[in-house]
Amino acid sequence: MSTLAVHDHHDGVEHHDHDHGHHHKETFISKYIFSMDHKMIAKQFLITGIIMAVIAMILSILFRIQLAYPDKAFPFLETILGRFAPGGRLDANFYLSLVTIHGTIMVFFVLTAGLSGTFSNLLIPFQLGARDMASPFMNMLSYWMFFTASVIMLASFFVQKGPAGGGWTIYPPLSALPKAMPGSAEGMTLWLISMVLFVASQLMGGINYVSTVLNMRTKGMDLWKMPLTIWAFFLTAILGILAFPVLVAGVVLLVFDRSFGTSFYLSEIVVQGQVMNYEGGSPILFQHLFWFLGHPEVYIVIMPAMGIASEVMSVNSRKPIFGYHAMVYSLIGITVLSFIVWGHHMFVTGMNPFLGGVFMITTLIIAVPSAVKTFNWLATLWRGNIRFTPGMLFAIGLVSFFISGGITGIFLGNAALDINLHDTYFVVAHFHLVMGSAAIFGMLAGVYHWFPKMFGRMMDEKLGYLHFWLTFIGAYLVFFPMHFMGLDGVPRRYYAFTEIESLKQWLSVNTFITWAAIMSALAQVAFLFNFFYSIFFGKKATQNPWNSTTLEWTTPVERIHGNWPGEIPTVYRWPYDYSKPGAEEDFIPQTTPYSQTMTSNLPHDFEDNPTGLTQYNEWLKTQKVQEEVK
């Protein structure tokens, strides 16, 4: 009652005043830095993610230069890298660090935190009709832990021996023996600290996402009326909640081995002629713990991108998503299966062949839900009224990469083939296409599509097209040749494999890939300019620029605190009523009741609503009578 009374009182006085400034004072710090608003936190995640992505991209260009020109000296490298590139040639240990940190940043900081952090935070409250997250404070903490983790990870470039160098999978014994190589010294310690903070951040975020989806949906928004984006974020958060603690357990044991001298992972070992004090440990144990996280992690990376692509493709095809329920069930299938396939990363660890067979079967089963999703996307495009917005192009790009990278997954999932292909460039090609490029394209699709929602302005389309085509072609030129290198047995992570007599002929391909990589890296300049320029000077966006049905486009362009100025709208229908026959427009927002769209209603719209069905049938009868009269 009091709510109503206060509302009435203010209604007369300040009707159009959405400014809450005088209520809870928003200082610069509480608005832009320690913000508890989900929209601001989303932007913080996005911009941090973009910065981390640019850094990781520069790292990749550095090691690509080494691979293309192993004998050449580049004086500018010494200028920028100092002791890491003596005489203008990349130090071999630093090369390993570059590969490691590139992988870590891309997998965790960009495609986990940058992707889920941005779009889960932005879209879960928006598309479900909530004022904010279940716990805005935890949400803020989640971002700042992520930020701290990023700073620590980058700080490892400034320690004496350089950043961690054992690969992003940090297998012991290499990572567990600080003396084993420079990349296992302080840099590895910082890596471990950074990752523990990162996991804490992801868990806080994930707990919030799940709780918000389950508890804070608006009236009428049952689970089967949620857009596929929300389904994807929800299941991704569940994956993270179940998988990340296992990584922490593995890392805790590794820390004990590194710093306290236990032998969880370390067995009898000699380092630089010195017998170490370890006995009886099992390095394979780490691989089990790591990949129990590590495999779900790749789905944590790709599933939000899939959700975004589904939404963007449906909106821009002006068609309902093909097989909504099948899409949800295949996401659930992927979620469940992802926990029982980790062994396929360990086929060459001397695993019992029978166990390998089991992991092979579970792995190949994942092809089923993945294919269901792919065919559904293609069927959504089929005969659609396609608008090729930049977001749409990137979403289609995701499908392309997911197909061409997914096919090689079927090769690698076979234990017998994997023994040949393990740790070759074939693997590099596979995962860079299927989870790297695909997830990045999903993320970019999301950025182009929801930019108007985040900043109230539009991004430039022409630059978007330039960005898309250069990146799309560039990514294929970079990763496609790597399949052939891998089939020829070129090992990954090698500093100068072209010095090996039998692999010499790959030098020309390496040079080609490096130039393609430089081209795609330069293409990102178009994006960066477009992004930051449009924040301030882009064309002003309208409230619903893509004619979309979902709830986020019912909020005002100004992005106010609490999202909706008045009551939160009620939801009446599923989110994919595009081009419904008989409707006035080619989209019907979720907030439009069926009573207002009599001409386009269909009997199956009233499946669980018998009163609605009777009314619909009565309405049909009156229509018939009228026609007869005519």
Place this chain on the structure above:
Amino acid sequence: MMAQIQQEKDRLNLAPKKFNMWIFLFTSFMFFMALTSGFIVYVGGSKTHELTIKLPQIFMYSTGAIILSSLTMFLASREAKHLQFAKQRLFLWLTIFLGIAFFVLQVFAWKALIDMHQHLVNPNASISFVYVISGAHLLHILAGLLLIINTLVKSYKNTPQVLNLYNMEMSSIFWHFIDIIWIYLYVFLLLNQR
């Protein structure tokens, strides 16, 4: 304006926050599952990896203490619901006391292990596992104690009953959980004794 008021209402909507705690229990559960599965994988690797020692008797007493503390925690919740705040505080004090007793007993158990010359740094890592598993659990106990102290301190202040019950519930969900987790861990280790 409406949004403002609604948002205040959302802030006071405690159900999603309670839900957060339940999800957190899942993450914590997965963490201990990972440690115990790691133990199984390690022990399965070789005959020499088995847990060949007899766990110190003190673990039995600490288990008793934590089970008792769950009981006092339950009683505190009940008194809070019946508006018996003096009794609620008394039982919270008892729970804290028993929690600290558990903590101390665990440390004594480590000392007993050391007296048996079974150190953390050990060629048989299954013994190191005993330390790491009980240590990780003790960190949870510490967090649980902080939650209970928070509830207790706030119950002395003029806290609305809704929030008092909420604090009570949050801390007791967590406390009962770490109690059950310890019983699981202890039974797990006992069953793996050779």
